[in-house]
Amino acid sequence: MKRKLSLFAVIALVTSLFLAACGSGGSEGSGDSGGSDSGGDDVFRVGMEAGYAPFNWTQMDDANGGVKIDGNPEYAGGYDVEVAKRIAEGLGKELVIVKTEWDGLVPSLNSDKIDAIIAGMSPTEERKETIDFSDNYYNSDLVMVVKKGGDYENATSIQDFSGAKITAQLNTFHYSVIEQINGVSQQPAMDSFPAMRVALESGIIDGYVSERPEGVSASSANENFAMVEFKEGFETSEDDTAIAVGVKKNSELTDKINEILAGISEEEQIKIMDAAIENQPAAE
Missing domain, CATH: 3.40.190.10 (Periplasmic binding protein-like II)
Structure with missing residues (x-):
């Protein structure tokens, strides 16, 4: 009888510890994750194709400032990666690159799988219906x-x-x-x-x-x-040929990102882009 009571006591103790652990985990998970389902406040998760050189590409190592792709043995490099580094540093967060198919970028942002899109994306009127954009960080033709x-x-x-x-x-x-x-x-x-x-x-x-x-x-x-290059080219709007950071609607990140982008001059943008073109992998 004594042994049976001890067994019940052990079971009760294990059960109470399990429930306490579950309660503790649930409390931590209910906090603000910074717009990411697994990132946390100390991580800035950026979505990009890693296949649109010189804005972004995939490479096999960290050469020329490449950043490891999340859940992948490969690395991402390019103009967008360099801009993402500046933003992450300004936010005081660790940069995490999430390789995402083009069509999946906006859905991933709106489902909190990423915190921002930095992928050579233009802030078109159609896209503005579903997400917000930062100020432009590049303009092109x-x-x-x-x-x-x-x-x-x-x-x-x-x-x-x-x-x-x-x-x-x-x-x-x-x-x-x-x-x-x-x-x-x-x-x-x-x-x-x-x-x-x-x-x-x-x-x-x-x-x-x-x-x-x-x-x-x-x-x-x-x-x-x-x-x-055309003397008589396509008719486009200014937003069509601009590049900006995509963020969720009414995100508090927008103003913070704009502050950081304001510190990158047009001259520096050109310098970063020239380096990206020079550093792109031969296969891109």
Whole structure:
């Protein structure tokens, strides 16, 4: 009888300790996680494709300031990564890069899987309906990436691409402007810039719409590519060709990020971008 009572006592003690532990864990989990489902207040989780050089790319080590990708043996580098570092430092947080497909960036932000999008994203009116944006941290122009020595390398107007097979990335304003080209053969949008480069190399398309930094990057990485800048280009709004940080609606991060971005001059932006173009992996 004595042994049975002791056993009951042990069971009761273990049960009470288990319940106390659960209660304690629940209390900690109910605190503000800083907009991340696993990050905590000391972590700044940034979403990006890591596939849009020179804004962001994937590399195998920490060369040239690469940052480890969360849950992945690879690293992320590029202009966006350098800007993300500045913001994380200004916020007093540890930077965590979350590699995310382009279409998944806004849903990941709104479901608190990431704290911000720093991914060469333009603050278009359509996107502003679902998320907020910081001040711009880069401004660019639209270009066309084509085959070097091909029929379109010397184009000066978008109308020179009449009849050409042209595409752009899925769910970007780049794709929507293609219809401004009279008689263009608009091809299905593609998921990523690496996919478009492969399609261009193989002749599936004649060109793809991009922004100048990516165009410089593509032509630098592949000697078979050329970037076409236009005298008569696409009609766009200022927001379309700007790049900004995406944050959740009414986030307290917006003002803090703007303060940090204000400390990066236009001259310094160009310097960071030039370094990103120079440092991009050859395969990007």
